[in-house]
Amino acid sequence: MIVLDAVSKWYPxxxxxxLSDVSAEIGAGEFVFLVGPSGSGKSTLLRLLLREERASSGQVVVAGQDVARIPDRRVPRLRRTVGCVFQDYRLLPNRTVAANVAFALDVIGRPRHVVRSIVPEALELVGLGEKAQSYPDELSGGEQQRVAIARAFVGRPRVLLADEPTGNLDPTTSIEIMHLLDAIHQAGTTVLMATHNAALVDAMRRRVLELSDGTLVRDEARGGYDTAPVPLAPSIPTQSGRELPWSPGAGGPSGAAGPAGVSGAVGASGTAGASGAAGVSGASGVPASRGAVG
Ligand SMILES: Nc1ncnc2c1ncn2[C@@H]1O[C@H](COP(=O)(O)OP(=O)(O)OP(=O)(O)O)[C@@H](O)[C@H]1O
Incomplete structure (x- = not known):
């Protein structure tokens, strides 16, 4: 679904x-965390996938399209394939929640009657059906991020990029947002999430790509946030240094963890042990704290 082939990016x-000579492939339906210190290149990589920036060298392919070769007039079509969620939500302040979500469909030319029917569905999906007529400044940060996720997902993109989506949220709300992104992944969407949230990465145990100073230094199948660096050469066995408290492969296409034993990893949020309450129970490995989905 996503191919990066020897990608480098120099800003003027x-x-x-x-980014320096980054190569990686992300298959359809994978959930991948992108980690690394501030300034390591995570947002730059996401911007290349959205064609907000162009690579200086190398090739970026998304859903079979060489992103650099897409003519400007067809960039909106790329953005239909790739939804995006940001740390700062980026909602339109003078539009209602429903209008914010509808806007995403308007710009890709969906007919009014379709917009009218699927916007409420998208808001129900994120647990905000009753807030449709509220304005963003009447919502909590977590609710605003839910709106942003509904907006990103309402057009059913094949890829969802999330750039530090929990960066402004408290631990409990971060877990709720994680559940939502996981539910979207379980529905078949490829998800790439840049994050500094170590507790979530450690709890989820998904594939982790780690950047350092623009270089890809780790690609680990079920990694933690800062697992001991794993050499990229495939012949060298993974040495995560941590035991997995559940059977690998249980609970999802990318080897998502079951909830048992994982809750402790995010227990500082005070929600450990609540697994199973939400419609995505057992999928994310993160304790469910509110029935937002399903
Ligand atoms: N528009 C820009 N012009 C020039 N340099 C930039 C620009 N955007 C990012 N950079 C530089 O590129 C490097 C990577 O930045 P980037 O924002 O991709 O990192 P990041 O890993 O997303 O950081 P953070 O975790 O703080 O968001 C940094 O050295 C940054 O200063």
Whole structure:
């Protein structure tokens, strides 16, 4: 679904590349975390996938399209394939929740009657059916992020990119957002999530790509946030240094964890042990704290 082939990116004012010779493939239906210190190149990589920036060298392919070769007039079509959620929500402040979600469909030319029927469905999906006529400043940060997720997902993109989606949220709300993204993944969407949230990455145990100074330094199938660096050469066995408290492969196409034993990893949020309450129970490995989905 996503192919990065020897991708480098220099910003005009940069003294070093923001990305340097990055190669990775992400298959359809995978859930992948993108981690690394501030400035390591995570947002740059996501911007290349959205064609907000172009690679200086190398090739970026999304859903079979060489992103650099897409003519400008067809970039909106790429953005139909790739939904995006940001740390700062990026909602339109003077439009209602429903209008914010509808806007995403309007710009891709969906007919009014379709918009009228699927916007309420999208808001129900994120647990905000009753807030359809509220304005963003009447919502909590977590609710605003739910709206942003509904907006990103309402057009049913094949890929969802999330750039630090829990960065402004408390631990409990972060877990709720994680459940939502996991539910979207379980529905078949490829998800790539850049994050600094170590507790979520450690609890989920999904594939982890780690950048450092623009270089890909780790690609680990069921990694933690800062698992000991794993050499990228496939002949060298993974040494995660941690035991998995459940059977690998249980609970999802990318080897998602079952809830048992994982809850402790995010127990600091105070929601450990509540697994199973939401419609995505057992899928994410993160304790469910509110029945937002299903
Ligand atoms: N528009 C830009 N112009 C010039 N340099 C930029 C630009 N955007 C990012 N950079 C530089 O590119 C490098 C990678 O930045 P990027 O925002 O991709 O990192 P990041 O890993 O997403 O960081 P954070 O976790 O803080 O969001 C940094 O050195 C940054 O200063």
């Amino acid at each position: 004012s940069g003294i070093r590349p923001a």
